[in-house]
Amino acid sequence: MRFELATSPGAPERPNEDWASAALPATGRGGTLVLLDGVTPPAGGDGCVHGVPWFTARLGGALVELSGSRRDLTLTAILAEAIRRTADSHRQTCDLSHVRTPQATAVLVRWGGPADPVEHLVLSDSTLLLQAPDGAVRAVLDDRLDRLPREALRTHASADALRNAEGGFFTAAADPAVAERAVTGSTPRARVRAVAALTDGASRWVDMFQEGDWSACMAVLRKEGPQGLIDRVRALETSAAEQRTQVIRWKLHDDATAAIAEL
Numbered sequence: 001m002r003f004e005l006a007t008s009p010g011a012p013e014r015p016n017e018d019w020a021s022a023a024l025p026a027t028g029r030g031g032t033l034v035l036l037d038g039v040t041p042p043a044g045g046d047g048c049v050h051g052v053p054w055f056t057a058r059l060g061g062a063l064v065e066l067s068g069s070r071r072d073l074t075l076t077a078i079l080a081e082a083i084r085r086t087a088d089s090h091r092q093t094c095d096l097s098h099v100r101t102p103q104a105t106a107v108l109v110r111w112g113g114p115a116d117p118v119e120h121l122v123l124s125d126s127t128l129l130l131q132a133p134d135g136a137v138r139a140v141l142d143d144r145l146d147r148l149p150r151e152a153l154r155t156h157a158s159a160d161a162l163r164n165a166e167g168g169f170f171t172a173a174a175d176p177a178v179a180e181r182a183v184t185g186s187t188p189r190a191r192v193r194a195v196a197a198l199t200d201g202a203s204r205w206v207d208m209f210q211e212g213d214w215s216a217c218m219a220v221l222r223k224e225g226p227q228g229l230i231d232r233v234r235a236l237e238t239s240a241a242e243q244r245t246q247v248i249r250w251k252l253h254d255d256a257t258a259a260i261a262e263l
């Protein structure tokens with residue numbers, strides 16, 4: 001089994017709000033992969049004295065710990081408990097009812113021995129890729145954000161009205177109930193050769209620049225590693241900026257993180 005992780009901040013003067021971790025159990029069978037993309041708060045603040053990097057570290061740490069220690073819990077229950085723990089750790093100091101309370105997208109993958117399934121959970125716009133032994137790649141996406149009209153997301157105020165609201169999109173914030181909204185599934189271990197997780201800063205190679213499909217993206221990850229994919233995204237962004245194309249919708253560079261595990 002082999003893990004590889006890489007990350008690159010969108011801007012050197014800002015903290016990287018992505019977070020990723022991989023864990024191997026003491027039994028030597030199976031593993032866990034966690035990837036989070038913290039949502040950047042607006043200038044008006046988020047009601048939290050700690051900040052998004054603190055939040056993702058707390059939430060991600062809880063997800064890794066619970067995935068290993070509570071194999072009796074589903075990934076949905078693990079996400080709910082990790083959100084609850086994280087909320088409890090700053091309920092006394094921060095306004096957790098703030099619409100922009102620190103929040104993150106989540107990808108969580110857990111697998112055990114040869115007879116156990118590969119379980120997955122995806123919430124909001126980070127991407128999970130599952131590769132079968134024959135090379136076929138399946139992307140698992142929570143596409144609620146993509147299905148919203150572009151106009152509805154044009155301003156912070158209009159996007160905030162859809163944040164963790166019915167008919168909108170959902171992120172891991174302070175309410176454990178949001179875990180029920182995650183896209184989940186499980187695949188027999190024999191049908192998975194590799195898994196990969198990408199924050200939207202890294203998945204731009206496919207969904208913004210259309211350099212290839214998810215299979216091609218997995219091929220880059222396996223051949224050049226997560227850093228190779230991120231380097232390609234950065235080169236495309238720089239080139240698009242020089243040519244002043246309209247392809248960059250939001251920020252020129254976003255925090256970009258990619259992780260791959262070969263089972």
Ligand SMILES: [Zn+2]
Binds near residue numbers: 047048050093
């Ligand atoms: Zn706080």
